Amino acid sequence: MAFSRVEQFIETAIQNKELPGAVLSVANAKDVLYCKAFGMAHTKQQIPMSEQTIFDCASLTKVVATASSVLLLLEQGVIDLDDSISYYFPELKEMHEEVRIRHLLTHTSGFRAEIKFYKEEVAYADVIERIAKETGRKSVEQKVIYSDVNYILLGKLIEKVTGISLADYASKTIFRPLCMHNTLFNPPVQLQAKIAATEFRTYLQKHQWGEVHDENALHFGGVSGHAGLFSTAEDLTKFAQSFIKNNDSIFREHTKQLAKQSFTEQHEEQRGLGWQLYSSPSFSGQYLRDGFGHTGFTGTSIWVSDEKQLAIILVTNRVHFGRGCEIQRFRRIVHNLVALENE
DSSP, X not given: OOOHHHHHHHHHHHXXXXXXXXXXXXXXXXXXXXXXXXXXXXXXXXXXXXXXXXXXXXXXXXXXXXXXXXXXXXXXXXXXXXXXGGGTOGGGHHHHTTOBHHHHHTTOSOOOSXXXXXXXXXXXXXXXXXXXXXXXXXXXXXXXXXXXXXXXXXXXXXXXXXXXXXXXXXXXXXXXXXXXXTOEESOOGGGGGGBOOOOEETTTTEEOOSSOSSHHHHHTTSOOSSSOEEEOHHHHHHHHHTTTOSSSOSSOHHHHHHHTSOSOTTSSSOBOSSOEEOOSSOTTOSSOOSOEEEEETTTEEEEEETTTTEEEEEEEOGGGGOSOOOHHHHHHHHHHHHHHHTO
């Protein structure tokens, strides 16, 4: 496969300072068809991007670590999707008893998009108590409201039923079995030179580099169900392939099909268990009109087309120059060009 058009597009975007760098990986169920790095991982330090660069995944944490952990717990019979979250956290019974695990996974719980725990100075240990006091939540299934609160709760749920941290459970059941050797929370300082720097923070007077970009996740110590994961294009490709492989997947076939099923057919935005499903318009572009994926605020994304049996991993540090990059447009064009090359 030739990728000259998509390479030119990415290189032009970097030259125009739309973003400093990117890594693009394309794979089918068996093989990695293409993987290439572009631009810089850190412009001030003059560190070039490489295929081994580690990225702050931001909200890809939701699907790679959290939703996948919940799916594995479902397979083991530890949880049921129709369990009320108050079954595990009785403090939530008065205000949020109607919220089920499936509502959290599909963003139909009614919780608002974000609670700024870091501004309220709510410690991670006190998150459940704080959410118990949350008023104004809309009724479940009224609409799709993409909310970090849902996945913070799911991270707490995983810790409650497993007795270990989300980071440890995901490493044990997902990252190690899939040989995702460079996927972790809270990367140690010795890995810093291999990590793509994210945003310039005025309070630091430098770019964030090797610590999580998301304010709540940083406040929580770097580990949360909604953000905090770091990974490489190679590792994320292995994860995406596990959803299109017939064998050598950590998930049973029934589980993969369930995860890709729409639970929000009555709404405009189609959501599976963790995954955003294809519905127009989509960041998948105009030539991949099926499948499922997810994005991360820092500039990361996964899209998988069942029809083409193709996984596209596009990881960038787009907030490095600020938040002006039209990342959804960038993703759509990259996906379009990759799809055309794969015809």
